[in-house]
Amino acid sequence: xxxxxxxxxxxxxxxxxxxxxxxxxxxxxxxxxxxxxxxxxxxxxxxxxxxxxxxxxxxxxxxxxxxxxxxxxxxxxxxxxxxxxxxxxxxxxxxxxxxxxxxxxxxxxxxxxxxxxxxxxxxxxxxxxxxxxxxxxxxxxxxxxxxxxx
Numbered sequence: 001x002x003x004x005x006x007x008x009x010x011x012x013x014x015x016x017x018x019x020x021x022x023x024x025x026x027x028x029x030x031x032x033x034x035x036x037x038x039x040x041x042x043x044x045x046x047x048x049x050x051x052x053x054x055x056x057x058x059x060x061x062x063x064x065x066x067x068x069x070x071x072x073x074x075x076x077x078x079x080x081x082x083x084x085x086x087x088x089x090x091x092x093x094x095x096x097x098x099x100x101x102x103x104x105x106x107x108x109x110x111x112x113x114x115x116x117x118x119x120x121x122x123x124x125x126x127x128x129x130x131x132x133x134x135x136x137x138x139x140x141x142x143x144x145x146x147x148x149x150x
Contacts, residue, residue, distance in 0.1 A: 002096045004103040007051040014061035022086035052103050054096045062091035065100040080108035082118035097130050
C-alpha cells in the first residue's frame with residue numbers, strides 16, 4: 001500500500017535521495033544551493049509551492065510530487081501545474097505514480113483549480129503509459145527560451 005502525505009522537514013534526507021534520482025533520470029544538474037532553496041520552498045508554510053512524499057508499506061520513501069498554481073487567461077480559477085513527479089525505479093508499477101497524481105488532483109479540486117497539467121519528455125515511455133491512462137494528451141508541443149540571470 002502506498003501512503004501519500006505532505007512533505008515535512010523530517011523528510012529531508014529521503015526526499016534528497018529521490019531528488020538526486022530525479023535529476024539523474026533527466027540528466028540534469030542543479031547546484032547544492034538551488035536544491036537547498038527548492039527544499040526550503042517546499043517546506044515553507046508561506047511559499048506557494050507544495051510537495052508530497054509517497055511511502056511504501058514499510059514506511060520507505062518511494063516517490064514525490066511537487067506542484068504550484070497560477071492564474072490563467074482562459075479561466076476565472078487558477079490552473080495547477082504538476083512540476084515534478086518521481087517514483088524510484090524499484091517502485092515503478094506499484095501504483096505510487098498514480099497515487100501521487102491523484103493526491104495533486106484532489107488538492108487542486110479542494111483549492112478551486114480548473115485543471116491539473118504537466119509536461120514530460122516524449123521519450124519517457126514508462127511514465128507516458130500511466131499519463132495516457134489518467135489524463136488527456138492535449139497534443140501541445142513545449143518550447144522554451146532560457147534566460148540568463150542578470
